[in-house]
Amino acid sequence: MVMTSTTPTHSTTEHDAALPVLDLREFDPGTDPAVRSRFLERLRETCHDVGFFYLVGHGIGDTLFREVEEVTRAFFALPEADRMAIAMTRSPHFRGYTPLGGELTNGRADRREEIDLGEATIKAIHYPPSGPGCDHQGVGTHRDFGLLTFVLQDAVGGLQVERDGCFFDVPHLPGALVVNLGEMLQLATHGYLKATVHRVISPPAGVRRFSVIYFFNPRLDATLTPIDLPAELAAQATGGHSADPDNPILATYGENILKVRLRAHADVAQLHHADLLAAES
Numbered sequence: 706m707v708m709t710s711t712t713p714t715h716s717t718t719e720h721d722a723a724l725p726v727l728d729l730r731e732f733d734p735g736t737d738p739a740v741r742s743r744f745l746e747r748l749r750e751t752c753h754d755v756g757f758f759y760l761v762g763h764g765i766g767d768t769l770f771r772e773v774e775e776v777t778r779a780f781f782a783l784p785e786a787d788r789m790a791i792a793m794t795r796s797p798h799f800r801g802y803t804p805l806g807g808e809l810t811n812g813r814a815d816r817r818e819e820i821d822l823g824e825a826t827i828k829a830i831h832y833p834p835s836g837p838g839c840d841h842q843g844v845g846t847h848r849d850f851g852l853l854t855f856v857l858q859d860a861v862g863g864l865q866v867e868r869d870g871c872f873f874d875v876p877h878l879p880g881a882l883v884v885n886l887g888e889m890l891q892l893a894t895h896g897y898l899k900a901t902v903h904r905v906i907s908p909p910a911g912v913r914r915f916s917v918i919y920f921f922n923p924r925l926d927a928t929l930t931p932i933d934l935p936a937e938l939a940a941q942a943t944g945g946h947s948a949d950p951d952n953p954i955l956a957t958y959g960e961n962i963l964k965v966r967l968r969a970h971a972d973v974a975q976l977h978h979a980d981l982l983a984a985e986s
């Protein structure tokens with residue numbers, strides 16, 4: 706792993722060792738049962754220890770990845786008026802385009818523009834270069850709030866994952882998806898599986914970063930009940946919903962995401978959900 710201080714930096718060495726690499730072909734039907742069970746063992750350990758991994762052997766071709774990246778770049782190259790025509794401020798459902806400065810994490814504006822699409826959200830993101838005096842927060846430190854997140858990132862880098870109080874770079878691994886766990890899986894396993902804190906540092910001057918994310922989430926009205934763990938796993942579970950006392954995870958997915966959305970998109974909340982804001986304060 707590449708170790709960096711908690712001060713944002715771009716380090717570029719030891720790319721190969723950044724995160725565990727899991728090859729989904731090891732789990733293909735017909736594969737040697739010993740290989741399949743070793744795969745499951747590594748998956749469990751990785752989701753417990755790190756909460757983040759590279760997934761290869763997923764069967765998605767380079768052509769599709771390239772097309773997704775091209776469509777993403779084309780969208781963000783549209784005139785601003787066209788992007789704003791589908792602004793999230795027009796959607797009570799928190800769907801559509803969010804311009805630069807329109808989203809907050811931990812009370813500070815993220816330096817990115819994005820579009821949120823569909824029911825299980827797909828999010829395409831553009832991180833513009835750092836400017837003079839910029840605070841370099843592409844997206845601030847956070848946990849994802851659903852079940853599983855699949856990230857397709859370009860070659861620029863800037864995604865960082867927290868472990869033991871330090872942030873580690875997650876450099877681009879060609880052909881791989883970066884997979885991480887969300888709060889609902891942490892809650893459902895009493896914290897045995899980890900929703901790991903991460904962030905994105907703005908690219909250096911002159912460089913733009915693009916990423917496309919698929920958030921695999923439960924139904925909005927689904928309430929997750931923590932499962933009974935085998936004793937040896939329960940002994941290593943650190944507590945699900947209350948692991949972070951300042952930011953408890955809510956068991957009904959819709960409430961958990963609404964909490965985040967109201968904070969992150971204060972303008973959308975004010976326009977469409979003033980009643981909820983009033984109820985919160």
Ligand SMILES: O=C(O)CCC(=O)C(=O)O
Pocket residue numbers: 828830844849856858864903904905916918
């Ligand atoms: O752009 C990325 O690589 C990750 C962004 C992220 O963590 C998020 O939007 O939840």
Ligand SMILES: [Fe+2]
Pocket residue numbers: 847848849903
């Ligand atoms: Fe995230």
